[in-house]
Amino acid sequence: MSEIADAPAPTGPLSRIDYSERIPNNVNLAQDRRLQRALESWQPKFLDWWTTLGPSIPTQDVYLRTAIAVGRDGWAHFDRVPMEQYRWGIFLAEQDPDRQIAFGAHKGEKAWQEVPGEYRADLRRLIVIQGDTEPASVEQQRHLGRTAPSLYDMRNLFQVNVEEGRHLWAMVYLLHAYFGRDGREEAEELLRRNSGDYDSPRILGAFNEETTDWLSFFMFTYFTDRDGKYQLGTLKESAFDPLSRTCQFMLKEEAHHMFVGTTGVQRTVQRTAELMKQHDTDDIWEYGGIPLGVIQKYLNFQYAVSLDLFGAETSSNAAAYFTGGLKGRWMETRRKDDHVLSGLTTEVPVVDEGRLGTRTVPLLTALNLDLRNEYAADCATGVKRWNTELEKAGVDARLYLPHEGFNRRVGAFSGHTIAPDGMFVESVEDFLPSADDRARVAELMVPHYDTGDFAGWIAPPPFGINDLPVEFDYVRF
Ligand SMILES: [Fe+2]
Numbered sequence: 001m002s003e004i005a006d007a008p009a010p011t012g013p014l015s016r017i018d019y020s021e022r023i024p025n026n027v028n029l030a031q032d033r034r035l036q037r038a039l040e041s042w043q044p045k046f047l048d049w050w051t052t053l054g055p056s057i058p059t060q061d062v063y064l065r066t067a068i069a070v071g072r073d074g075w076a077h078f079d080r081v082p083m084e085q086y087r088w089g090i091f092l093a094e095q096d097p098d099r100q101i102a103f104g105a106h107k108g109e110k111a112w113q114e115v116p117g118e119y120r121a122d123l124r125r126l127i128v129i130q131g132d133t134e135p136a137s138v139e140q141q142r143h144l145g146r147t148a149p150s151l152y153d154m155r156n157l158f159q160v161n162v163e164e165g166r167h168l169w170a171m172v173y174l175l176h177a178y179f180g181r182d183g184r185e186e187a188e189e190l191l192r193r194n195s196g197d198y199d200s201p202r203i204l205g206a207f208n209e210e211t212t213d214w215l216s217f218f219m220f221t222y223f224t225d226r227d228g229k230y231q232l233g234t235l236k237e238s239a240f241d242p243l244s245r246t247c248q249f250m251l252k253e254e255a256h257h258m259f260v261g262t263t264g265v266q267r268t269v270q271r272t273a274e275l276m277k278q279h280d281t282d283d284i285w286e287y288g289g290i291p292l293g294v295i296q297k298y299l300n301f302q303y304a305v306s307l308d309l310f311g312a313e314t315s316s317n318a319a320a321y322f323t324g325g326l327k328g329r330w331m332e333t334r335r336k337d338d339h340v341l342s343g344l345t346t347e348v349p350v351v352d353e354g355r356l357g358t359r360t361v362p363l364l365t366a367l368n369l370d371l372r373n374e375y376a377a378d379c380a381t382g383v384k385r386w387n388t389e390l391e392k393a394g395v396d397a398r399l400y401l402p403h404e405g406f407n408r409r410v411g412a413f414s415g416h417t418i419a420p421d422g423m424f425v426e427s428v429e430d431f432l433p434s435a436d437d438r439a440r441v442a443e444l445m446v447p448h449y450d451t452g453d454f455a456g457w458i459a460p461p462p463f464g465i466n467d468l469p470v471e472f473d474y475v476r477f
């Protein structure tokens, strides 16, 4: 299988975004003085937030990718950038003037350039929920730079962080530009809520969990950023065209976040498999590796909290969002049905008297499950890839995705204790990282900041960023 490529190198002449503007953008901000002033007054609050809750380790500069145009040639421009000078801006994919709504009650009508009054509250809510996740992950990951296994990994962490910051900008732009005063208030709230804060936590559960160490960071970028990919995929279908175009552009950047997760876990498993083989034991702590059983428990945890992000299996809101044209399905236009879905039914899981079963519901109400199933299938591909590392090393054990009912807090399985194999058990504790597991992983998290140096618990990557060597000073202090 070929490696997942990093962002393509820019080629040809670049159609540059105007970086002399205080807020770089391709939405003609200078033409709308009111909006420009509103966003310029939000900007220092964002920078304050970045300074207080962004990466906590001081650096001189980082080899980062910055979008300088939205087209193929400019969205992945690499340079050494002092992080606080990263140019967060507003970039929407190009507008297709003929775009039509692909689904729901308004199917075939022209896509909306303004927010229809009847959908205003729902659209605002969808944008706020999406927007809330972006800064949350930066907060969750803020101390990880202090224990990076290499400069290469540290650079990837910061790349993810600055782009999540930009995704917040994208949602704040929509709130300011299309939702008037309530939108501006919501934009302030996005900086006021904080991950794990007792009084004003982030909206969704997974974004209040601590990202304790680099293994949990890699699991997060694999499983939770992938949830982001699927949510953005549904919003990309939205009848509200500015939202659709925003999400199209964000999806390009998300691909790198998942690359960090896929390869990060893969490199960890590779080292684990090598140590298992070499010492002929599962217990590789003393050789400086993370035992496979512990990797599985981290995987179990992150998968379950990420499944919760899809919401309950049945939801009348999901039906209303679809019918209204606010949120489509994954790959909506490639689906071979009428894209209206009225009168159709599907099966959803239920737990009935301690047994797993299903019941039939209108398909429209089961769209959260539809998306979750697409996501689960995608998650399985990475696990396969990780298992090839075990196979290559001649280790028999394998990683797997736990049952969808394992350790759930949302939907049909919540309140039930279901083991990763789908059997009912007294407790699921044994399948989740224990305090001791986390402490022992934490002991391995010793910073490696010399050029080309890597921590012993993880294998170096096969190639560097943007065709540079693996041993390159991606971060300078
Ligand atoms: Fe994001």
Ligand SMILES: [Fe+2]
Pocket: 164, 225, 228, 254, 257
């Ligand atoms: Fe992301």
